[in-house]
Amino acid sequence: MASTLHVPRPRSVASSVKSVKSARSIRSTSPTSSNGNNKDEKDALRPYVDAIAKMFIRIREKGYNFSAVSDIIEEEIRLQKHEETQIFSWLSKNQNSAQNTTLLGFFYFQGTGTPIDKRKGFSLFLTAAKMDFFVAQDLVADCYGFGLGTSKNEDLSFMWYQKASLNGSVDGQFGLGYCYEAGIGTSKSISKAFQLYRRSAKKENRSAMFMLAQCYERGMGTTKDLEQAIHWYRKAKESGNSDAEEPLAELLLQTTNSD
Known part of the structure; x- marks a missing residue:
């Protein structure tokens, strides 16, 4: 896109590690223990995964790219002494909100707790975007804009940035701005x-x-x-x-x- 382009869009990857601490807000807690009880584990992990989802939304809205967001989430999971596969498994079994669907899609997209599957990640983003979730709409726009997990389509990229922006996404406003600057899916x-x-x-x-x-x-x-x-x-x-x-x-x- 711009002269300083990174994928997806001009965001700094180099600064992702040193900015982890400032982006994180989850407080250290003792690791959960299910003692073999699946219901206990589900109940114990729910507030923790909810906190990760809120952090995910916040840092995406602040303009962190896919790689930087992934670094922050994975470090947080390690600090809390959880396993990435444990969080992925919980999300897979708890697809009861657009927020969880989007986060699961991101885990597939970045290979967090599971092999990378960008097509499946995109499909989950699209599902949540159609549920009117602004973060998912912004992610779908990124995917269409760069052909990530789907075929590149500038018209659809512009359309989803518009939806995200109108739905209150700060990062969607940024993406829409670049579409107007570069004439992506619209007139300059x-x-x-x-x-x-x-x-x-x-x-x-x-x-x-x-x-x-x-x-x-x-x-x-x-x-x-x-x-x-x-x-x-x-x-x-x-x-x-x-x-x-x-x-x-x-x-x-x-x-x-x-x-």
């Missing part, structure tokens, strides 16, 4: 892209922060404003987006030399 509109980046960045999506900074730096969809560009590159860097480090340093050097 730099002004619409800028507005969507700004809306998403103000809700702390680190990918949108980076793209908003680029807009201000280059005068894309708005008046060129290096002070605002520095502000948003700095915010993106502080949020863990390593892509912002180099342009921020260059702009700071440029503005210092011009004084």
Whole structure:
């Protein structure tokens, strides 16, 4: 997509490990023990898996890519002394919500507790998206945009980003903004892209922060404003987006030399 493209979309993979602690909010608890009682295990794991699902939603909405989200979830499972297969098995048996369906799809997609199966992961994302779950809609849009687990289809990618955005997805707003910037599934509109980046960045999506900074730096969809560009590159860097480090340093050097 953009000049700083990562898959899926311009998000920092390099910063995923060092940003794990700031993204995590589940408190350490003692490992659960079923003592052979499946019902006890189901009841004991439910609040823990619910907490993982909430964390998953939060970090996706902040603009973390698939790889970074997977790193965070897998480290959390290890820290809590659970097994990835244990969580995967629980999710497989508890498909009673769009949230659980989406998380199970992500486990298939990234090979967490199960062999990688991107097609099955996409199918689960699509099921949850049709249930009007905004995170799943954003993931489906990513998949169609890059041909991940399904055939690439830019029109459907744009449609699902629209649905996600209208449904309140902060990350969906960012994705929709890029569609307008690059003309993916729609006519190009730099002004619409800028507005969507700004809306998403103000809700702390680190990918949108980076793209908003680029807009201000280059005068894309708005008046060129290096002070605002520095502000948003700095915010993106502080949020863990390593892509912002180099342009921020260059702009700071440029503005210092011009004084």
